[in-house]
């Protein structure tokens with residue numbers, strides 16, 4: 453029996469019965485998921501609208517969140533369906549009211565309107581240390597202004613959850629229909645300019661795509677068509693694309709791979725330039741014959757050092773993944789191009805003799821540094837070269 457402190461209006465209950473007690477914010481109710489920590493100092497709206505966080509609860513290690521409010525431009529998911537993003541969020545301090553010229557709404561009201569259950573006022577450093585030592589736990593955040601919690605039932609709920617391993621969430625995150633996209637990268641004093649470019653036709657397979665990937669493609673000259681996750685290689689080839697982008701997305705790549713991997717293999721075999729990002733990277737690796745694994749420690753932040761071993765340059769990148777490509781499983785002909793300087797895990801691969809490559813990190817940033825934007829230019833160059841040799 454856990455005795456709750458007076459004034460507690462939200463709790464985080466882990467599958468092993470550990471209880472963190474704090475103050476509720478955002479939506480009331482409860483949210484179940486895998487608990488991870490994110491070390492980004494900015495970009496909470498982009499993080500909480502990234503579809504790759506489906507079925508996860510994000511604990512922010514940066515203590516002050518909310519000061520720039522939220523705005524309609526910083527939504528990363530396509531559309532604004534709250535079910536296609538993080539379910540819950542944890543903060544050191546109660547989110548502050550907004551004080552920023554771009555703010556259209558307070559962060560707290562926005563979380564409430566989206567059904568994102570929030571817990572503030574806990575020792576996020578203790579939670580982070582626990583995750584570092586024991587891995588990412590299953591947990592439930594519950595928020596009740598009356599402070600009434602059935603801890604035993606919440607513990608059972610967390611313990612009974614099967615978790616992310618083996619879970620295909622891309623089918624929940626993907627677009628129902630094909631669409632085109634026309635917005636360019638955000639520029640100071642201009643915002644997002646509209647306008648498809650016509651240098652390349654890129655088909656984006658949407659497993660839960662972030663909008664800044666689409667904008668980054670447009671910035672290098674692409675006209676962008678988005679297709680649902682289950683679109684076949686034949687259907688894509690009939691669109692005569694110059695290249696295919698495999699998007700980020702939630703869930704276990706091995707589960708998603710069942711329907712997507714054979715189609716990706718056919719696209720590679722057709723000789724098309726292919727660029728995979730995060731889940732797209734993991735699924736490309738599966739299509740090329742490698743394996744993916746669940747990580748002890750996920751990577752979630754906007755300050756991770758990654759080395760491009762083809763150029764020996766280090767880039768500081770945005771990260772959000774809990775699965776990884778097993779480098780020891782890379783077959784002959786698949787080259788490791790990028791490595792995490794935090795833990796040495798694989799962060800990029802390329803085919804030695806074809807315009808096919810992918811990265812584990814997020815070159816589109818949003819949030820985070822833009823060191824890796826050059827990868828979109830690398831993809832554009834592959835498409836240019838393929839056009840010349842066609």
Ligand SMILES: NC(=O)CC[C@H](N)C(=O)O
Nearest residue numbers: 504700701730731774775
């Ligand atoms: N951002 C992503 O695409 C995440 C990929 C995958 N769901 C993982 O957690 O590793």
